[in-house]
Amino acid sequence: MRITLGKKARVKNWPYDLSEGNSERHFDGVGDWSYGVGTVVPSKDTFAYIDLSFDDEDSTTEGEAPLEEQTLDIGGTPEDPVLFVQDDPDSCPDAEFRR
Template sequence: MNVVSEECAKTSPDVAEYNLPGTYRGPDGMRITLGRRVQVKNWPYDLSIGEDDERRFDGQGSWSYDTGTVVPGEEEFGIVELSFSQGSHKGDMPRGSQELLVGGAPAAPVLFHQVDPDNCPDPVFRQ
């Protein structure tokens, strides 16, 4: 479900790394704060969450910014990679990193998880 807007979130090459720090809210009470570190609340163990695994955690870790494209030769957009080092319960957090694509505008960045480019991304996080 695309929260807040009926229009699908799309990547944007206009949003730079320095536009990203702040707190973003998503569906089901999910929250992500990008600062010196990343902090998450009510975060799924797998962003491609299915009905069979809805476990959530609060945690923190590091984040990094890179650029990429979906199709070689197309305009690049930002990608935020999250790596968790602490969770609600000791050792209880995702082992691998998670990626969010960057969209929106410099004054109103959006982070989202895109699995299927033929459907709206889910979840979507707005600052």
């Protein structure tokens, strides 16, 4: 799968549900994205993330755009940024994207 972040988020071969990891349903489409910072309670450590939302009208695979927001965590370094999905902090990420 591929993700391109510009004025819009563009995805290709994106799984319908990132949390399933091996989802059989994929789509190509365009959506909105936003950057955010969250806080881990009670330690008050902060983490960066990107929210992706897709509109079925902008999906090239009709009826397959997920209606719920997709969240990607941000890691790595400025020279080697990484976007990833991690449901369980005690395990490896479900999906990882590198430049």
